Ligand SMILES: NC(=O)c1ccc[n+]([C@@H]2O[C@H](COP(=O)([O-])OP(=O)(O)OC[C@H]3O[C@@H](n4cnc5c(N)ncnc54)[C@H](O)[C@@H]3O)[C@@H](O)[C@H]2O)c1
Ligand SMILES: O=C(O)C(=O)C[C@@H](O)[C@H](O)[C@H](O)COP(=O)(O)O
């Protein structure tokens with residue numbers, strides 16, 4: 001079942017109405033130290049007077065089981081029962097981690113997603129994937145669990161750093177590349193200079209919801225939402241092991257989409273002309289992620305743990321055309337390394 005979803009300035013009022021229902025017990029807000037400072041003051045008027053707040057340190061490196069323990073500690077201290085509701089206020093790290101923590105506490109309590117980054121508004125808060133990183137692998141431990149509601153208010157984006165905005169934009173571009181050729185054709189001429197993100201968020205969420213509704217547990221079609229992630233997650237996981245070489249999820253996905261578009265051409269699926277359009281557009285927005293040739297094998301090796309794999313086969317999502325993706329395309333670790341070498345040289 002797809003979760004009820006509200007987009008726009010009225011969405012927090014919808015959340016308030018749901019939280020005011022008699023069937024709601026304790027309300028526990030999960031934030032990080034940035035969203036507590038910048039977003040919680042905007043959310044607070046919509047919360048019941050009595051609620052508690054868990055503040056986690058911000059950043060992907062804290063998307064761990066230890067952070068979940070902090071959430072479970074608070075829930076336990078508050079004696080939260082099965083009527084309790086967790087409200088996740090933050091970017092994708094908080095919506096993934098808070099959702100996962102709620103899904104496991106007392107075998108599952110309800111949670112609401114209040115995404116505050118562009119990335120979380122168009123992607124992470126939608127579709128019920130929750131989880132944490134483990135042993136350096138992205139989202140290695142997690143469950144599919146739909147939230148009780150998703151409340152997307154673009155006003156939160158006003159305090160978002162431009163680099164974070166760009167990172168989220170990569171998932172919007174991904175939705176265009178896998179399912180909406182017209183939006184790519186129009187959107188690529190507009191870029192990031194957008195006054196009101198609402199219609200773009202609405203369209204992007206609609207694309208994702210339509211795919212998730214057909215295959216919520218990712219047994220087939222949903223894998224197209226993972227375009228750019230076989231290589232992107234490998235790059236992100238590798239750089240997370242490297243002190244002071246921070247990469248954002250969307251930046252890694254943007255690089256991954258170039259690599260996987262190149263692989264699509266190598267496999268005879270995509271035309272070189274379309275690859276050129278994709279590359280030119282993505283490089284007009286994203287700087288090249290720096291790594292040296294010696295690192296390509298180590299990065300590629302992370303793809304062995306991709307969740308779409310079957311045994312030793314790495315199943316990648318590739319493009320047949322802009323706007324049309326095809327999943328379960330077998331590739332090798334060597335292919336991943338070659339695509340990274342291509343990315344590095346162009
Ligand atoms: N579940 C899914 O389907 C899904 C989809 C895409 C990505 N993800 C996951 O999402 C994560 C990335 O999410 P993200 O890019 O939102 O990162 P994030 O949660 O780390 O947020 C980015 C930074 O922005 C800050 N921030 C958040 N909202 C803010 C605001 N309104 N104003 C100012 N600062 C704000 C945060 O504190 C953080 O420092 C990754 O872990 C990725 O794996 C999950
Ligand atoms: O919702 C999905 O399905 C996605 O693949 C969306 C991705 O953008 C997102 O990064 C997701 O968390 C990746 O999932 P994973 O299963 O590869 O960890």
Ligand SMILES: [Zn+2]
Pocket residue numbers: 123171229249253
């Ligand atoms: Zn992603």
